[in-house]
Amino acid sequence: MSGRGFIQDRLVPVGSILLVILAVWYVAAYSMNAPFQRDFDRRAGETRTSVEFLMKTMSQPKPTMPAPHQVAENLWKNTLTVKPWSKRSLVYHAWITLSATLLGFAMGTALGVAIAIGIVYIPALDRSFLPWIITSQTIPILAIAPMIIVLLSAIGVTGLLPKALISTYLSFFPVAVGMVKGLRSPDVLHLDLMRTYSVTKMQMLWKLRIPASVPFFFTSMKVAIAASLIGAIVGELPTGAVAGIGSKLLAGSYYSQTVDIFAALIAGSVVAILLVTAVDVVGRIVNARMGARNP
Amino acid sequence: MSVFRPNWQALLSLLATLYSLTALPFTAGMSPASSLMVVGLLIAGAVLSMLRQGFAVETAVLTLASFGAAAMLMSGLSDAFGTATQGYFAALAAAWLLGWRLVTVLSGDGSRGNQSSTVSVIVPALFGIWVLILWECIVRGAGVPFVLLPPPSAIGLRIATSTSILAADFRQTVLKAVLFGYVVGSLTGFLVAILADRFRFFAHGLLPIGNMVSALPMIGIAPIMVIWFGFDWQSKAAVVIVMTFFPMLVNTLAGLAASGDMERDLMRTYGASHWQVLLKLRLQAAMPFIFNALKINSTLALIGAIVAEFFGTPIVGMGFRISTEVGRMNLDMVWAEIALAAIVGSLFYGALALLERAVTFWHPSYRR
Numbered sequence: 001m002s003g004r005g006f007i008q009d010r011l012v013p014v015g016s017i018l019l020v021i022l023a024v025w026y027v028a029a030y031s032m033n034a035p036f037q038r039d040f041d042r043r044a045g046e047t048r049t050s051v052e053f054l055m056k057t058m059s060q061p062k063p064t065m066p067a068p069h070q071v072a073e074n075l076w077k078n079t080l081t082v083k084p085w086s087k088r089s090l091v092y093h094a095w096i097t098l099s100a101t102l103l104g105f106a107m108g109t110a111l112g113v114a115i116a117i118g119i120v121y122i123p124a125l126d127r128s129f130l131p132w133i134i135t136s137q138t139i140p141i142l143a144i145a146p147m148i149i150v151l152l153s154a155i156g157v158t159g160l161l162p163k164a165l166i167s168t169y170l171s172f173f174p175v176a177v178g179m180v181k182g183l184r185s186p187d188v189l190h191l192d193l194m195r196t197y198s199v200t201k202m203q204m205l206w207k208l209r210i211p212a213s214v215p216f217f218f219t220s221m222k223v224a225i226a227a228s229l230i231g232a233i234v235g236e237l238p239t240g241a242v243a244g245i246g247s248k249l250l251a252g253s254y255y256s257q258t259v260d261i262f263a264a265l266i267a268g269s270v271v272a273i274l275l276v277t278a279v280d281v282v283g284r285i286v287n288a289r290m291g292a293r294n295p
Numbered sequence: 296m297s298v299f300r301p302n303w304q305a306l307l308s309l310l311a312t313l314y315s316l317t318a319l320p321f322t323a324g325m326s327p328a329s330s331l332m333v334v335g336l337l338i339a340g341a342v343l344s345m346l347r348q349g350f351a352v353e354t355a356v357l358t359l360a361s362f363g364a365a366a367m368l369m370s371g372l373s374d375a376f377g378t379a380t381q382g383y384f385a386a387l388a389a390a391w392l393l394g395w396r397l398v399t400v401l402s403g404d405g406s407r408g409n410q411s412s413t414v415s416v417i418v419p420a421l422f423g424i425w426v427l428i429l430w431e432c433i434v435r436g437a438g439v440p441f442v443l444l445p446p447p448s449a450i451g452l453r454i455a456t457s458t459s460i461l462a463a464d465f466r467q468t469v470l471k472a473v474l475f476g477y478v479v480g481s482l483t484g485f486l487v488a489i490l491a492d493r494f495r496f497f498a499h500g501l502l503p504i505g506n507m508v509s510a511l512p513m514i515g516i517a518p519i520m521v522i523w524f525g526f527d528w529q530s531k532a533a534v535v536i537v538m539t540f541f542p543m544l545v546n547t548l549a550g551l552a553a554s555g556d557m558e559r560d561l562m563r564t565y566g567a568s569h570w571q572v573l574l575k576l577r578l579q580a581a582m583p584f585i586f587n588a589l590k591i592n593s594t595l596a597l598i599g600a601i602v603a604e605f606f607g608t609p610i611v612g613m614g615f616r617i618s619t620e621v622g623r624m625n626l627d628m629v630w631a632e633i634a635l636a637a638i639v640g641s642l643f644y645g646a647l648a649l650l651e652r653a654v655t656f657w658h659p660s661y662r663r
Binding site: 014127142154233234256258 | 399401402403419421422444496497499500501503504509512514521593594598601606607618629637640641644
């Protein structure tokens, strides 16, 4: 993609839509905060000019809809002006969530790959288990996450692991489904060629099926890592607001601190974007090294 | 050709059965004689299944032995909560191994050609039944406390006795929040995609943003929506709308780009207008993508509505029931709600899959 094409096809449209979103956000902040401010001023018996009134709607301490600059200010204050390991820092909370996400993602990926290999090699598993994997994802696991956390803490499992288990449950599915597809992706000619070499099942797995599945692996890992972040965040909701982005959301909702909620949401989004980008970059490098076209 | 045809499931099953003889009787509620009957049934099943015989006889023998033994083991647990010996679990494992053998026999060699529709229903069903049997026997046999994990029978009983509560929660969460949010969210996503597609500038701008937003933890907007729209179902529907909008937008945009150049050129030679090409070619080609989004959204919608209820709700709804009953340690009620959610989710997904098959019958993935 040439530089000019990139600017015309990507930067300008994306930038202008982001600007529109920002403008709509400001208008929404004004119109949603105005009723409260009007009421507040009437009680206080103050009359303001319209400019003053506008400024006031943008700087309420607990606005219905925080203005973008309030969120930015809160983010700035909670990431750069406090020590990263203090409890007020969003970096600290993001790190707590991130560690659970990564642990859950690692376990989920391993489980997903193991299940996929089992399904590809054992016909009975293919027939009996695959339909239930799909059904397992119609159970709203996020809905029972609080119960799982409470139960695990009742039998003495606390800390990182319960949250990571929720992430595992959410992330194994895309990996398992993607890997089944990937391990079955070598075409019949290649499989037959390997058979004429009289390879063992293990050699077939290592030398043909796994290399063929690598592009599928990274595509499904991108979905899986986003899912495990969501799992970790929801897993933090019932821990009684101790630490993590989820607990920040919960605390914000208890005290109607909308600015805090928005800041936590943006922190979570930044983590999500970083994680997905990291997987994407690693995937591109590995695919390029293995000589595969990027899907 | 030998009469014997050993297989590892039956051999292991024999070993486990022999081991179970070391701890008779199995539970406080079982006499030694009835325990020995279980053992006899298992040994007979394992040995008979290793003889070379027809498919029908083998499946009949395995079904009888595995489920017969499982039924006797389960009935042995009545009034004997938590008294199962090691022998009990060995016998249970033996019965399960015979069940596995049955599934293996039914699935055949795994080649896709001989897949009959009854087998593809029966085999997963057997798996589900065995999960329930093992859950029931292990929880009640080992005496797992009720507050940790209730047995399936207790959950079934709870579902049967509290249908009115479940129906009220279903109405509040599914019929109001999920359905409304799902329809509105998917429809807006679809319409915005059609509009964005008309003006390429928007499509170029929206696609990367939509892709990014789809990876974000959108569930986090739940507390904000509860603050904005109050405790009732409207706030949950709002969460569902936001969560379902972006997958639909991204998938529809991708789908609209899926039709081939040749087909589009053909439409152009017919002198078709933009809307004609859209309606007659590109929307048809986009259908697999749109159904993909609808399927993703069906699970997202349920999750969004239930999780949003954790942040504030009237005293009805599936999420509300789950969070309060966990607090009161009524785990059977919680599991009843989970079962309800899973059934609703599966039916929703299944209905979409059937509809997809009817609409996109031309797609290569349905070719036989």
